[in-house]
Amino acid sequence: MDRIMSGTLYLIPCPITEGGTTEVIPLETSSIALRCRIFIVENVKQARRYLKSLDRSTDIDVLQFYSMGKHADDVEQSSIIVHLKSGEDVGMISDAGCPAVADPGWELVALAHQNGICVRPLVGPSSILLTLMASGMNGQSFAFHGYLPIDKTDRQQGIREMVRSIERSGATQLFMDTPFRNEKLFQDILSNAPDNFNLCLAQDVTGPKERIITKSIQAWKSKSPDFLKIPMMMALGH
């Protein structure tokens, strides 16, 4: 296990919104992405397009791509570790935002640590973090739950658990759902959270239709949002 000889596993964020501007990607992140020759990515076509958008002169054909799914294939993961151990750097790119956060990739990062490989996370957009910043809610402690349960009873129970968490610790609770369930989720929140709590709806974060609005549950009850049909991050808190 020789750290000096091994390559580095770089975690490379990409824009959150489809076809989004690379102006949200810092210079350090794009420089390192353009130096890597081997990648493990969620979607090969999309990753190629992203690398090309960082520098049009990039020769995509000399790059080597491995695929990862929600449960990355063991064989592909082993190949990546072999590359890293032989001193080659590897870049990880997921579909939107930061790899391994609300996106696949963390199993391979864990495997890298087990093999004594250096892991470097690079800076880029995260809809979770950006929503928290802009929510106007407690940013000293918070929790992210991913997707709430699909089943109505379980979902309502999930909301009530978040309410208890907020009452107990004051921690802001972040979560999301698919666009076609947003309306139901919104109604379930209005029915299960106290009137004096705040709910932040964040749509198309970093995109052209970005809109981040925080109101009390009481205020949302008197005027529902007209923009529940697109991907959205939500935050509930004091």
Added chain:
Amino acid sequence: MDRIMSGTLYLIPCPITEGGTTEVIPLETSSIALRCRIFIVENVKQARRYLKSLDRSTDIDVLQFYSMGKHADDVEQSSIIVHLKSGEDVGMISDAGCPAVADPGWELVALAHQNGICVRPLVGPSSILLTLMASGMNGQSFAFHGYLPIDKTDRQQGIREMVRSIERSGATQLFMDTPFRNEKLFQDILSNAPDNFNLCLAQDVTGPKERIITKSIQAWKSKSPDFLKIPMMMALGH
């Protein structure tokens, strides 16, 4: 309350490490920062230095700075809202990383929402998010607790509560402490977390001494880290 007439409150991240490179700041973030003329900042001297580092030709003397503390002054907050309502943009900059996340600023963001002001979070470094990405732990659900309690009994209870959270939900738990308490915190974690849990220690994230290492509690017990004396983010999980 006219959204079209009002200015925008921009949340402007800065480097995490003192004197850190602006290569971690995306072009969109720096362009907007350089367009603002009014700022509310945690530390005026540091904010001036940061804006200068984004563009040496910036005329710092024409900029207007308001201060915010851990509990931002009501008068300063009201002045900012007046600026925003009169159509002027305002930039918020905290000491390190993202404003309003483990840093002051969220009360003013809340006030902006109450006044119907548009809030735009900009992309930049967050040691919480970067540690989570690089930890190799569950990034589908997680919680951040800030500083654990100083009192030994309370701190140990806090650790045991995080252990129960992990056992119940699998959510990764992130937290930090001041450098001189890291050694005690580390020992308390070893004594209170199961051997098969993982602990990630992330030091100087994005800085020249960055080192992010995840090992099982059992492995940490047999070989303690030699780098507990500097600021660190920690993650505990499966």
